[in-house]
Amino acid sequence: MTLYALSGALSLGLGYGLMVLGVYITFRILDFPDLTVDGSLPLGAAVSAVLITKGWDPFLSLLPAAGAGFLAGMVTGALSTKLRILNLLASIITMTALYSINIRIMGRPNISLISLPTVFSPLGRLDIPTIISSNIVFLSFILFAVALLSWLMRTEYGQALVATGDNPRMIKSLGVNTNFTIITGVGISNAMVAVSGALIAQNQGSADVSSGIGTIVAGLASIVVGETLFPSSRVGTAIIAVVLGSVVYRLVIALAMGLNLGGFSFTASDLQLITATLVVVALVLPMLRKKGAR
Amino acid sequence: MLRLEGLSKWFAKGTVNEVQALDGLDLEVGTGEFVCVIGSNGAGKSTLLNCVAGTYPPDKGRILLAGEDIGGRPEFKRARLIGRVFQDPLLGTCASMTIEENMALANRRGKRRTLRPGIRDLERERFREALSKLGLGLEDRLKDKAGLLSGGQRQALTLLMATLVRPTILLLDEHTAALDPKTAGLIMDLTRDLVEGGKLTTIMITHNMQQALSFGGRLVMMHRGKVLLDYSGSEKERLTVQDLLRHFHEANPLIPDNGVTDRMVLG
Numbered sequence: 001m002t003l004y005a006l007s008g009a010l011s012l013g014l015g016y017g018l019m020v021l022g023v024y025i026t027f028r029i030l031d032f033p034d035l036t037v038d039g040s041l042p043l044g045a046a047v048s049a050v051l052i053t054k055g056w057d058p059f060l061s062l063l064p065a066a067g068a069g070f071l072a073g074m075v076t077g078a079l080s081t082k083l084r085i086l087n088l089l090a091s092i093i094t095m096t097a098l099y100s101i102n103i104r105i106m107g108r109p110n111i112s113l114i115s116l117p118t119v120f121s122p123l124g125r126l127d128i129p130t131i132i133s134s135n136i137v138f139l140s141f142i143l144f145a146v147a148l149l150s151w152l153m154r155t156e157y158g159q160a161l162v163a164t165g166d167n168p169r170m171i172k173s174l175g176v177n178t179n180f181t182i183i184t185g186v187g188i189s190n191a192m193v194a195v196s197g198a199l200i201a202q203n204q205g206s207a208d209v210s211s212g213i214g215t216i217v218a219g220l221a222s223i224v225v226g227e228t229l230f231p232s233s234r235v236g237t238a239i240i241a242v243v244l245g246s247v248v249y250r251l252v253i254a255l256a257m258g259l260n261l262g263g264f265s266f267t268a269s270d271l272q273l274i275t276a277t278l279v280v281v282a283l284v285l286p287m288l289r290k291k292g293a294r
Numbered sequence: 295m296l297r298l299e300g301l302s303k304w305f306a307k308g309t310v311n312e313v314q315a316l317d318g319l320d321l322e323v324g325t326g327e328f329v330c331v332i333g334s335n336g337a338g339k340s341t342l343l344n345c346v347a348g349t350y351p352p353d354k355g356r357i358l359l360a361g362e363d364i365g366g367r368p369e370f371k372r373a374r375l376i377g378r379v380f381q382d383p384l385l386g387t388c389a390s391m392t393i394e395e396n397m398a399l400a401n402r403r404g405k406r407r408t409l410r411p412g413i414r415d416l417e418r419e420r421f422r423e424a425l426s427k428l429g430l431g432l433e434d435r436l437k438d439k440a441g442l443l444s445g446g447q448r449q450a451l452t453l454l455m456a457t458l459v460r461p462t463i464l465l466l467d468e469h470t471a472a473l474d475p476k477t478a479g480l481i482m483d484l485t486r487d488l489v490e491g492g493k494l495t496t497i498m499i500t501h502n503m504q505q506a507l508s509f510g511g512r513l514v515m516m517h518r519g520k521v522l523l524d525y526s527g528s529e530k531e532r533l534t535v536q537d538l539l540r541h542f543h544e545a546n547p548l549i550p551d552n553g554v555t556d557r558m559v560l561g
Contacts, residue, residue: 024330085483152409154411154412155407155408155409155410155411155412156402156407156408156409156410156411156412157407157408157409158412159391159395159399159412159413160398160399160407161406162388162390162391162395163391163399166388166389166390166391167385167387167388167389169380169385170386170387170388171388171399172370172373172380173347173369173372173373173376174373174399174400174402174403174404175370175371175373175402175403175404175405176370176407177368177370178370190437267323286331
């Protein structure tokens with residue numbers, strides 16, 4: 001693996017790290033399997049890309065992107081809590097609707113950002129390799145997100161959010177409106193996923209409606225890898241662990257892509273299969289270990 | 295304090311499985327009263343507590359608590375007035391959160407959850423002090439996860455949490471039924487300390503007749519969604535398990551033996 005490929009994988013790991021944090025909020029903290037992310041990732045990309053082509057500041061374009069993601073998450077949360085649709089199904093419904101919405105927003109299936117200003121442009125003008133300056137930008141965003149999330153989880157609201165995922169009956173009896181915590185929690189999660197999508201699109205130079213396929217599986221894989229490699233029982237450190245998991249996951253994928261076994265090699269389209277297999281192995285591993293111990 | 299007027303509740307109404315759990319029940323509980331509620335399975339005891347707490351709304355009737363008509367309010371809005379302990383020790387605390395985090399959640403019962411810190415240093419001192427009174431050594435384990443505690447320890451913690459913010463009414467739903475006799479005794483002692491010490495208005499459901507006789511100043515026996523017997527004061531003090539069994543059999547002539555289980559008599 002070349003240094004260039006390694007650095008690229010690091011970029012992806014950090015960029016998608018924001019998405020992984022979002023999935024962590026729903027999947028682990030709220031215990032709400034949320035497939036909305038497959039739609040909210042390209043949603044963030046679409047909103048940000050359209051605004052940049054209209055002359056918006058690329059940094060400023062991240063705010064409406066986050067807002068759009070938040071709204072998408074709220075829709076899923078409301079479908080699940082107010083309309084009592086099974087959470088997984090509610091998220092699939094929103095994800096499906098977002099496909100059409102994303103094309104409406106962009107007016108076509110994809111938008112090129114080549115030669116337009118992005119959040120990576122300011123550092124890109126400096127005399128350092130683009131790949132390193134990209135990593136600096138991604139790293140700053142992820143550090144900011146980790147700090148924000150660690151703070152949020154320690155607030156009264158954050159503690160109520162954790163309790164909603166752990167024991168909804170108990171926290172209701174203590175006066176918390178769990179509909180509110182679920183709707184806003186899934187909203188915050190998807191806001192982070194949307195910003196992740198916007199950053200990745202700006203970095204790769206295009207927003208594409210199909211870029212969201214497999215987001216949830218990649219997110220789960222990163223979480224499982226992170227939790228396995230860096231076990232932690234506290235939310236604060238678990239947040240860092242899953243971001244590291246995201247980086248390791250992208251490195252593993254890059255390694256797999258570079259494999260060449262007697263004429264056979266993986267192509268980019270095999271990525272989803274590799275990831276799906278990885279998630280199954282990671283999810284089953286703890287169970288097998290328990291069986292072995294018995 | 296608490297007034298229930300003509301409370302009725304059906305489950306699966308209009309189907310073959312229709313059950314009327316509460317049948318026009320009237321009950322008035324005075325300030326500072328400690329009421330024990332007994333009755334056979336399906337008498338409507340838990341439904342009564344769930345209606346008061348707001349787990350589900352009654353189909354008919356009114357619920358007045360401290361002068362407020364709370365019958366139509368969702369559960370989380372009533373929480374300001376109500377402290378609650380469930381039968382299942384796992385339901386009262388968050389296993390993945392620490393003891394102090396659980397207590398901090400309870401310390402904000404009925405208050406808005408803001409973006410201020412989830413636990414403050416001042417609170418920790420108060421929690422430590424309250425825990426030390428339990429005599430379980432939990433005051434040195436503030437940062438331990440609640441999931442590490444035994445069922446009895448978790449129930450003691452839940453009881454403490456329910457009274458951390460003084461409840462207008464405390465609802466105990468067979469809160470010792472899932473514990474071994476020794477631990478159950480410990481939790482009942484703690485219940486007595488907290489309820490009598492704080493002069494808390496309390497409704498306690500129990501399956502254990504001996505418990506119902508020795509705790510509280512009033513005993514209510516429910517049957518088919520109504521109040522069948524209601525004893526208080528010296529009248530209650532003269533009651534024996536035999537009396538209760540006799541009343542029970544009079545109410546259930548068709549089930550001579552299997553209605554009363556050993557658990558109800560011996561607990």
